[in-house]
Amino acid sequence: MAQITASMVSELRAKTGAGMMDCKKALTETGGDIETAIDYLRKKGLSAAAKKAGRVAAEGMVTAAGQGRIGAIAEVNAETDFVAKNTAFQAFSAGVAEAVIDHAPKDLESLMAVAFPGTGRTVAEEQTHQIATIGENINVRRFARFAVDAGVVTSYVHAGGKIGVLVELATAKEDDERVLTLARQLAMHVAAANPQFLDRQEVPAEVVDREKEIMRVKAKESGKPDHLVEKILDGQINKFFGEVCLLEQAYVIDPDHKVTKVVEALAKEIGAPVKLTRFARFQLGEGIEKKEDDFASEVASLVK
Template identity: 55%
Template structure:
């Protein structure tokens, strides 16, 4: 019996298994869908479908840099225990390498060949879910590059080189010595990990975010009962302070609190005798923004006791 794409899709929808596994199951069972489901179950490959609804907020962040280009990815799992699994760690590392090549296009990454497996990244992820026994998901990826200079990376509390809970990339455009740029980039990346900036500079702030903050500050200032001209000055002062909180180049540098990050870059450029431009950054913190289920253990025990 011919194994059509429609038949493979039907089996994938039923089992949650990867495409190559579904094709093999259908070949082994002469195209019988029900028998193919059973075949996948015996191989432990259909378990992935049942796990796909579970919240995956743990896992690992990986960074990789290669001179003028760098990538950061986040792969999630259900428990922190999985982050110490060598198979999972290897998968995250490989996805970061593929992301570097695919420019963070998630569809292209998932469709790419997984090294040495004879299957796609998507199918390898499905296989991992069945093998390891927890839901896992490829959440996000970002790539930074410069035409001349370096993209530096940093991982906070690394489990091993390039893998941890917080991953940062910093892009510096310059023809300065690469060792100088790497050192500067590493320091700024460490600052980013600690200070959590949202934007690079004032011009990069989302207008809607800025307008919302300005309205909040206007209403707060008006509660003081002061005249409008004084309120306007109060608001402008608070907006300047807001920029210092959310913009990387406006933040006080954590390693030298007498300087802002922008000044640190300017001083490095002066010492190097050439321009250095901080062109971008990326900061991935594991599980950031994912709503985690909070278990009430006491209530669970009480319910079990009837």
Template identity: 50%
Template sequence: MSISASLVKQLRDQTGAGMMDCKAALTETNGDIEAAIDWLRKKGIAKADKKSGRTAAEGLVGVASDDKGAVVVEVNSETDFVARNDAFQDLVRNIANAALSTDGSVEAVAATAYPGGSKSIAETVTDAIATIGENMNLRRSARLDGTVATYVHNSVGDGLGKLGVLVAIETTGDKEAARAIGRQIAMHVAATNPLALDVSDLDQAAVDRERSIFSEQARASGKPDNIIEKMVEGRLRKFYEEVCLVKQAFVINPDLTVEKALAEAEKEIGAPAKIAGFIRFALGEGIEKEESDFAAEVAAAAKG
């Protein structure tokens, strides 16, 4: 099949591999992007796909919390200029506060009453589009119950920023001490973007995919099967340490894993504690950039 320049660019943006390597990978996999990524990784040309690196959207992430739990919402706008607008910031902050009375689902948040008004949040957002003069939407929301710590990165105001994290700590001990270590863990989550809380929470398909890639890489060494098996298991353990929150090296004290850092904090908490869950919203996550005409860019560069 014919491989388009735009498809080559998409793969290059996702993997950082060279143009010719990307074209070869797509040719070998009949234009299947995911299969091409695996092909490049098996050849040692590319690392795991970092989808968040190629996403873009404007707006704000807002967080709010009370004694019962915490919520995080994402409201998108067309431009960053609007995200700096006081009216838009008030809108996102009020939506987050109103979301505390819901189960955290987008549908429930959209249907709940906007603070200080008679209209729903969905209706208020529609009105704001006309007032502010730019398209916007409540894209997603989520909630964690119990003792929940919050963290906002790139903050532009109280509870507002480009990235929001919730971390729930399950304990019968001191709630404030639990929230203190929870906030540090939330900062860690903001920095490392773990795929799952622990190994049991990982998507089995993702684990199988990594195992397949590691196996093929190990076989290329020409070593015996029993050695290859040990190599694969070793690489999987390292993979778990990289992507599972409790197994990651704690960014605030890399000598400890997150799990061990929480265990040490139990002295202050006064009771056993564990992470019950976490949520991380990065602004624009999963929204693709509008791509320019890559073929035209190459032609223009060739012309000098």
């Protein structure tokens, strides 16, 4: 049997919000596998892990660039939250997004090799320059770039760079102010509602199967008879899609209507097809573990 350490219990607790003893039991029951333990806790109704995008731990900012038919967002990380207020760091982050617009890199490696605006250096060289100037480690983590032949791409940055969003609407009436308004509102919706997929066709089969299994176990443990469990699952999985799929979410500005109905209503209003084709949402530091100092242990080691 795998040894269950305090750090494993602490990690599981941070990811699920479950109690310490529940986390220890879950790890014991699952042989120390964190992901399986998360499922174990969810089946017992002890975890809200499915609604978490990941621990937000890294500092820095998300920036945006572009307008009209093209847009980009980029996340640049740093060691402390102070650096996000540094004008040199802000200018570097904005320059990274501009480089994405200008050069359309296919991946992060390609981005680091292109020219950084106005410096004669590459993005990688400018990053090294800023590390030396600011005195703190800086890392270009990821980016997204949308370009549409007919339509609009809108960006939205929330809370000074904590969340960045891109939304793409395909339509021939790209200059219609009603289209631009809805695109901006949808970008704010994505920032607030945090969808994981555009529609249910994008949800991987293994994700759906995992959710169904968790729902099935919880339904059976609640005493529901077997002949009702599958009917209950149908309703619950539809509710799941309504939570994670953008087009099926309740529109934050008008919760009585789903996003897909709002887009359809706009198309009818302007007399031309409108399609919400894709979106991207970056939350600063999501999925990155930040080292937490154990001051008690540090003091103890100094005493020794």
